[in-house]
Amino acid sequence: MTAESADTHGSGRLLTPQADAARATGAVFPPPRAADTGATRGPTAPPGGTPAGPLVADAVAVLAAGALVFAADLGVLLLAVGAGLGTVIVLNAHGGLYRTGPTASALDELPGLAARSLLAWAAVAALLAGTEPERALGYPALLLLPAAHTPLACTGRAVVYAVRRQQARRRPRSTLVVGSGPTRDAVTTALLTHPEYGMRPVGLAVCGPENTPETAPEDGPRLPVLTSAEDVSRAVIQNAVTHAVFTTPPTHDPAAAALARRLTDHGCAVW
Structure with missing residues (x-):
């Protein structure tokens, strides 16, 4: 897959071909926030605040x-x-x-x-x-x-x-965790168990080696696994997502880099 094909906003696979198995989880997004239902937003301030x-x-x-x-x-x-x-x-x-x-x-x-x-x-x-x-x-x-x-x-x-x-505890920001395997699950668990970080995971975007099975973490809330670029865009809009945490640098993979650009276009802060 090339970065160009992954970055097409109309359609296309997201990151791993075997990710269709994750759709069987049937996870449902939390109710969308009332504010900010547009497709794009301005730059998002980091949860750590300003200097x-x-x-x-x-x-x-x-x-x-x-x-x-x-x-x-x-x-x-x-x-x-x-x-x-x-x-x-x-x-x-x-x-x-x-x-x-x-x-x-x-x-x-x-x-x-x-x-x-x-x-x-x-x-x-x-x-x-x-x-x-x-x-x-x-x-x-x-x-x-x-x-x-x-x-x-x-x-x-x-x-x-x-x-x-x-x-941050009182006003957590909706967050997508992007990655695969145990590292992604560990990051998700850390964000869920440390509300003082100000990031509330609302979905998991598949991103990793093709031989890595993609499933939602067994512990904690049942989160949807996003397997296409359209899923990511829909999740960002429905849940007013403002942050995305990549478990590996997106520059290491063309498809991940395309996803990072898509999230940035939506006004998300990429970590």
Whole structure:
């Protein structure tokens, strides 16, 4: 099968020829949502949210740490906080600390936050030494700044992620899981047992080696197995699907790549 034949929206097989056996499961989709019944939508925001929350947490941490050391001099405070915040944002963005995702953890980010905080305040100290020699930072202040900044930034991010998880539990997004075999079933089970990820599986799209039997997972809710491109489009429209999780990179298979393009055309975020 070629990518072109799989990507034809009118008809055609989806991914594996033996997938007809999966139709015997007789699974039925959950009731469709009232909103968004069109065939295509705009880009979907990831369940992890936007970078705004971590950015605010970093800004508050920089301001609080700067105020602790430079409170007696407003001019130096503004210079230090401005330079420190700009450096922190650049370093954290370069380190991937503003990437959104359903499993973000402040504790996992703590080492990166600490290292970048130290670098940022060292840059601020160098700036002050060059522009305000009489106000150059001593070693105690240079150690105090990252020591105060890091736990504040980590705590702020932990609060942001906790709020996001609560919101995801209350408003899960309809999701298709694309793959085959035990890996697909394990991913589906993980999404079903972790509602804080904000993804509610509503269907399984067949995608895998031709010799892999395709059946719905035995555990958990009975989910429909989608075996054609038309099935996928219908499922996306009926269930207001906003996310698709591929268990293997779609670039490894032309048909999977075509399916990823189809889902993107429908406005789904592809993981």
